[in-house]
Amino acid sequence: MSTVFDNNTKPAWCPGCGDFGILNAVKKALTELGRAPHQVALISGIGQASKLPHYLNCNVFDGLHGRLLPAAQGVKIANKDLTVIAVGGDGDNYGEGGNHFIHAIRRNVNITLLVHNNQVYGLTKGQASPTSDLGMVTKVQHDGVLLTPFNPMAIAIALDCGFVARSFAGNPAHLTDTIKQAVNHNGFALVDILQPCVTFNKINTYKWYRERVYDIGKEAGYNPSDRLKAFAKSLEWGDKIPIGLIYKKDKASYIDSVSVLQDKPLVNQPHQPEKITDLLAEFV
Ligand SMILES: Cc1ncc(C[n+]2csc(CCOP(=O)(O)OP(=O)(O)O)c2C)c(N)n1
Ligand code: SF4
Numbered sequence: 001m002s003t004v005f006d007n008n009t010k011p012a013w014c015p016g017c018g019d020f021g022i023l024n025a026v027k028k029a030l031t032e033l034g035r036a037p038h039q040v041a042l043i044s045g046i047g048q049a050s051k052l053p054h055y056l057n058c059n060v061f062d063g064l065h066g067r068l069l070p071a072a073q074g075v076k077i078a079n080k081d082l083t084v085i086a087v088g089g090d091g092d093n094y095g096e097g098g099n100h101f102i103h104a105i106r107r108n109v110n111i112t113l114l115v116h117n118n119q120v121y122g123l124t125k126g127q128a129s130p131t132s133d134l135g136m137v138t139k140v141q142h143d144g145v146l147l148t149p150f151n152p153m154a155i156a157i158a159l160d161c162g163f164v165a166r167s168f169a170g171n172p173a174h175l176t177d178t179i180k181q182a183v184n185h186n187g188f189a190l191v192d193i194l195q196p197c198v199t200f201n202k203i204n205t206y207k208w209y210r211e212r213v214y215d216i217g218k219e220a221g222y223n224p225s226d227r228l229k230a231f232a233k234s235l236e237w238g239d240k241i242p243i244g245l246i247y248k249k250d251k252a253s254y255i256d257s258v259s260v261l262q263d264k265p266l267v268n269q270p271h272q273p274e275k276i277t278d279l280l281a282e283f284v
Helices: 019-032 049-055 068-078 090-096 098-107 152-158 172-184 206-210 227-234 273-283
Strands: 040-044 059-062 083-089 112-117 163-168 189-194 213-215 241-248
Touching: 019 049, 019 083, 019 112, 019 172, 040 049, 040 068, 049 059, 049 083, 049 112, 068 083, 068 090, 068 098, 083 090, 090 098, 090 112, 090 152, 098 152, 112 172, 152 163, 152 189, 152 227, 152 241, 163 172, 172 189, 172 241, 227 241
Parallel strands: 040 059, 040 083, 083 112, 112 189, 163 189, 213 241
Antiparallel strands: 163 241
């Protein structure tokens, strides 16, 4: 598919990597939402997943490993008119950036977080990540992973995150639709994306996921605003893995709650740099 977001850079990912499906879905979602490149900012950390913004024609910023969320929140607060999407891996967001993940949910700035969850550290060649299953053998974890996996869905619901969804890189229609819903959500929106790493994770393959994922949106009577049921769904992992909108709650976002952000975006508001000099002189 060719879109205004193409920048003709050849991705450095392995052939068959789930990251390609995510890249296509991001481009399709933004196009279908009617966004123009100058209206979008993609913010990433470090990792294979975090290379995604390199392959799009829009505003982009690479932060440090695990530090994409502070940068993304800063961009949105500075210019609330931008569609801000943070993109990174499971290591980026649930390991190195775990603390930022928790507090970004609490702060509820209107950004979308896309986590490429390949259950492994791809860029640094296959160490266990926070979401690797117990017992998974890697080049470093010779006796298998000993730590209990991090459950992003359960943690986000426990923190009452307003939009908690999961999708699968091997299901382009579902992923595109989920990204569109997340971007339209007023507040912090999490989309955890099951992303096969064909090189370093030979367990959680396309086939492994296809045999297990089911669309919760098609389950009769499922109501994503029922927090206790959503929590129960968040604990499902193994033979059956739910994808779709698991939890939704409408609440005031950070941008709605801060008075100075109600008028024009901060970048368009009058500012007087000379006052900073006076202030510094007073305190320093
Ligand atoms: C603070 C810090 N710690 C460690 C690293 C080394 N490092 C770079 S990428 C990476 C892992 C990336 O894994 P993940 O975030 O899951 O993304 P993937 O490459 O799998 O898409 C690590 C440990 C770093 N760059 N900075
Ligand atoms: S190492 Fe894994 S995550 Fe990285 S590009 Fe290759 S398949 Fe994708």
